[in-house]
Amino acid sequence: MTPKVVLVAGVSRYLGARLARTLCDVPSIERVIGVDALPPSRELRANLGRTEFVRADIRNPLIGKVITTAGVDTVVHMNIRAAPHDSGGRSSMKEMNVIGTMQLLAACQKAETVRRLVVKSTTAVYGSSPRDPAMFTETMEPRSQPSSGYAKDAMEIEGYIRGFARRRPDVTLSVLRFTNFIGPHVASVLTEYFAMPVVPTVLGFDPRLQVLHEDDALEVLLRATLHELPGVFNVGADGVMLLSQAIRRAGRVGLPLPGFTAGIVDWALGHAGGLDYTTEQRRFLNHGRVVDTTRLKADFGYRPRYTTLEAFDDFVRGRNLRPVIDPARLASVQAHVLRLTRRLGRV
Numbered sequence: 001m002t003p004k005v006v007l008v009a010g011v012s013r014y015l016g017a018r019l020a021r022t023l024c025d026v027p028s029i030e031r032v033i034g035v036d037a038l039p040p041s042r043e044l045r046a047n048l049g050r051t052e053f054v055r056a057d058i059r060n061p062l063i064g065k066v067i068t069t070a071g072v073d074t075v076v077h078m079n080i081r082a083a084p085h086d087s088g089g090r091s092s093m094k095e096m097n098v099i100g101t102m103q104l105l106a107a108c109q110k111a112e113t114v115r116r117l118v119v120k121s122t123t124a125v126y127g128s129s130p131r132d133p134a135m136f137t138e139t140m141e142p143r144s145q146p147s148s149g150y151a152k153d154a155m156e157i158e159g160y161i162r163g164f165a166r167r168r169p170d171v172t173l174s175v176l177r178f179t180n181f182i183g184p185h186v187a188s189v190l191t192e193y194f195a196m197p198v199v200p201t202v203l204g205f206d207p208r209l210q211v212l213h214e215d216d217a218l219e220v221l222l223r224a225t226l227h228e229l230p231g232v233f234n235v236g237a238d239g240v241m242l243l244s245q246a247i248r249r250a251g252r253v254g255l256p257l258p259g260f261t262a263g264i265v266d267w268a269l270g271h272a273g274g275l276d277y278t279t280e281q282r283r284f285l286n287h288g289r290v291v292d293t294t295r296l297k298a299d300f301g302y303r304p305r306y307t308t309l310e311a312f313d314d315f316v317r318g319r320n321l322r323p324v325i326d327p328a329r330l331a332s333v334q335a336h337v338l339r340l341t342r343r344l345g346r347v
Contacts, residue, residue, distance in 0.1 A: 001115050001172075003074035005031045006225060007067060009058055009104060010079030010120075011051065012036035014185055015214065017044040019076065019221050024049035026226065033070055035063070036079065037096075058100040064107030067114065074116040075108055076225055077101065080157065082122070082150045083189060090149075097153040098160075105164045108171070116172045118224045119161055123177045123234060124151035124280070128287040135292040138177070138232045149280040174224040179236035179291065182311050183214030184318020189281055191315060194250045197324045201243060203256040207288025208240040213311035216304040223302055233300050234291040239307040243285065249309075250316050251323030 006023055010016040011034030020034045034040075034048060037057040045053070056063055058079055067075070079100060081093045108114045126136045129144035146152045158175065165173050180190050190211075193199065212235060220235050247254045262282060297303050306314065 012040040016078045020051040076118045128283040175232040182211040213306035237308040
């Protein structure tokens with residue numbers, strides 16, 4: 001089925017707005033409806049093309065009226081929040097994520113015109129722990145169940161989605177478990193963390209990280225919207241990088257701290273550092289997380305254009321991050337230390 005009327009929930013943020021604008025350029029799509037509780041910024045609004053913006057809260061049952069009145073046949077659910085501060089606090093974030101998803105699914109279930117549902121989920125559903133496998137496949141369960149935050153919300157959301165799939169087997173359902181987004185225009189806890197001049201880490205931990213370039217994220221969302229690709233898919237770039245490697249590539253200075261200072265570091269990053277930093281983020285930056293993307297390439301039919309390292313380097317270039325310590329001066333100091341060591345060795 002070729003979509004005719006597409007509703008994008010979460011259009012007031014960068015990636016949602018970009019998807020809506022791209023869908024406007026597809027000739028076969030008659031209408032693109034963008035929904036969000038808050039209006040998009042002036043910059044995003046100017047780039048929405050022929051998208052019809054509707055200010056509506058998906059927590060309100062009136063979202064069903066928007067879907068039925070417009071005859072929506074494809075719904076893209078991107079209105080899942082990862083940061084408490086940006087959502088008005090943890091309680092408001094959970095309400096938006098879980099209650100909002102429940103209301104949106106209820107509206108889709110009642111709307112006979114809906115034939116396709118695309119959900120932006122996250123690999124955070126696998127959690128982060130020292131007992132994790134080298135790579136998570138879509139059929140694996142987390143070794144340590146997420147007990148709070150964004151990851152717990154995502155697990156509950158996927159549970160409701162499975163219930164929806166049983167009630168509406170006629171709807172093509174694509175669940176996309178994305179790794180962390182990165183790129184020149186992405187603003188997140190992770191990008192702000194690597195933009196800090198001095199990056200605190202936990203002594204003894206150097207996790208493997210896997211990210212996804214914003215352009216690849218857009219292409220995956222677009223493909224899922226335009227084609228019938230049912231299933232659950234891990235979506236991440238090829239390859240991994242170590243946390244220490246990422247810090248060096250960003251030109252930052254790593255500051256390893258003992259584990260017992262973790263609470264102090266959490267407070268400092270959340271207040272003095274201005275980051276929406278949670279214990280969930282700390283677990284991720286201690287243990288990392290890598291997923292298998294075989295199904296994405298074989299069944300979904302997409303291979304990301306950027307590797308993890310290429311995506312990260314594009315973020316560094318796009319944010320114009322300069323080395324905190326001049327590389328030439330650092331090389332000079334290293335050479336001086338090396339000469340001094342050799343001289344002392346001859347004494």
